[in-house]
Amino acid sequence: MEKTMLKKLFVLLAVLIAGNTDVRSAEKEVKVGFISAFTGVFSSFGQQQKEGAVLALEEANYTAGGAKISLIYEDDQLDNEQAVTKAKKLVVQDKIEILTGLVSGDEGLSVGDYMKDKNIPVIPMYSASEDMTMRAFYPMIVRATWTGAQSMDVFGYWLSKVKGWKKIYAIGQDYSYPYNQGGGFKRGFFRGGGEEVKTVWHPVGTTSDFSSIIASIPTDQGYNAVLYNGAGGDAVNFVKQYVELGMGQKIPLIGQSNTFEKPDVESMPADIVGALSAHHTADDLATLAWTKFKEAYHKRWSHDPSAASEFAYSSMRLILRGIEMQKGDISDKPALIKAMTQVDMSDDPRGPVALDPKYHSAIENVYIREVAQDGNGQLYNKGLWTVKNVGQFGPYDPELYLKQPSDSGSYPPDTRSAFPPETLKATTEYQYIPFGQ
Template identity: 95%
Template sequence: MEKKMFKNLFVFLAVLIAANSDVRSAEKEIKVGFISAFTGVFSSFGQQQKEGAVLALEEANYTAGGDKITVIYEDDQLDNEQAVTKAKKLVVQDKIDILTGLVSGDEGLSVGDYMKDKNIPVIPMYSASEDMTMRAFYPMIVRATWTGAQSMDVFGYWLAKVKGWKKIYAIGEDYSYPYNQGGGFKRGFFRGGGEEVKTVWHPVGTTSDFSSIIASIPTDQGYNAVLYNGAGGDAVNFVKQYVELGMLQKIPLIGQSNTFEKPDVESMPADIVGSLSAHHTADDLATPAWTKFKEAYHKRWGHDPSAASEFAYSSMRLILRGIDRQKGDISDKPALVKAMTQVDMSDDPRGPVALDPKYHSAIENVYIREVAKDDKDQLYNKGLWTVKNVGQFGPYDPELYLKQPPDTGSYPPDTPSAFAPEMLKAASEYQYIPFGQ
């Protein structure tokens, strides 16, 4: 009898210990630091990032691998020093397990440099300076979104090769992301037969008056279009004044990937209908994955998603799925990064995404788009052409690409004659598939 009672007591205690262990496990907290520009000229992108990330977290009930996910948000006001200060606070004071967010290229490079010896996974959401996953890459970075050059090489090549354009006048914001967008555009444009991309830079967010810059655009030198290589509040102000000053009637306006992005395009004049750009999303995607995401996003936030919100949603799902693969055990951070690189992203809303195993960068669709007006007179980006499986090196040999100087305000040059000839001879050509096929 005593033996039986002892045995029953032992079983009861074992069950109790296991139950308590399960409770403790379920209560374990994984901290994710989230740095973005929630105020300032790019605040719309910061808000979109947060909305996309929150949607992914809510769908997962703020859990992954059986553990609670806590997100700590920090506003860097699009200031590089502030971004690093916030990263230090998250690492030292909050003791985060993962860092994500980031809007601009300069933010990403500055924070990435600080984080490189911290043994913490860094998942950039919208920061697109290519060197984060190229010349400044280190194994704790996983960027399942884009580089600045990735979509613009496709765009520039199409304008030159398909449309036959020869000369572009480019006006851009003076920092790393537009440098990379402009560099990608020039490489593609010159490889496709373009002859000149005249480039002028202006400081970011320091003026709302672009009249003098617009007035200086030469209208008698055969430019096929003006490319505005900027975004956010700068883009809204530039586009409005470009139309108001009558320049649109003289030279067509095209944009970099973010120029006509939602919600900013909704504040622009309807005169820009037909203006072209290229990105990894299009507002009228009709795939089941995009439709499901768009409906859920609209239900949660009351408006449609943008590229920034989709990228944040996608990146947060990558984080959560990586933790799931590790069953919540994130003690080995390199193993967590490896798990993230092995996540299946074929169901991504913007289209299938794969990760380059060497540089942890996205291979994905690029969409050529034009500004259109919907049945409610709202402007949106309508898809025209799809190019599949575009990686960060585009059609170029990675070793050859990395031998070239990084994109700056003065490189690549404005004409192909001063360009590395071996880059212009890249054999691969993009296949432009009618949108929706």
């Protein structure tokens, strides 16, 4: 028995080794690794990212600066450990030259941690953890998309300053992205005169019936709104039950950036029309760039784009244009990074995007939106106000901002009085421009 078994092992070994020697082709080729969640709880995001990225690649005919661009997909199921394993595989076996994809903040930080000393540019698409381009920043990261706090600071400030709201009851998913969104929201809300953002966290993806959490929201303590700081299946459940329990008539519901995003909003009841949120896209943008993108996307995938797919499209174009500027030769990585930060993204579908030269993060529009219903009864996010040129530090002084700890389940505090006042000092003021002007 031993003998035959060993023989078999040898054969296996030989096959494996032979199968793993890479064959180099003569053609100039740039391999781009693409890690995302294509299966598992968050596969919806992976799918949207893939669609956006593929659209950008097809428009460029899979070439840039004379080089052929090939994409290598790896599924990490949004499991941080898998993400690192897959990143390793892409680096050592596939010998990728650029890494992109990435959905969640923790995934981004884990992969970023591994990629740190690899001299390979990392272009996160939807991963919003601000620390990637702040406290854990290193020069090989270029993020042309967003941070969790970026849109929420604008939103929170608007609610307290313009609408005059004082108290918010926030219920959120217990992990880093909602922490960062909640952190941004609190800073903005308190800066504009808000007093309290009572925060309750619940575990991700395992809570299905939220009605008890909803029934525990005090209706007689003057809360101006309930903020659901979560996304995906949890958001659909939450919103549905919020409406069913008749809470909509008592306290208005607002969301974080992803709560009412397409396509999830299509599974929600029509009673939520009017629910407010803020993001870097709005479904009814009328700019030429957005319309063109939306039509092309619809034609290719037969449904509407979302923020996740737009971010992927825009990141992939950034990669392509960066390679273009280097004429297809990207052996000098720092030069490629420099080129990327200088790429012209003024024609981006979601509005003009510029990159902060120091932290390689996006400076872009934020839209305040409300859920609306179109002629066919479909729900979508209708733009109300635009704030231009918002960077990852918002209106704050970067140095002061970085002195705060990272946003977590327990920071920032729930009330303005417990907040260190100096961290709320703004150096610039947001200009709220009516949407579409």
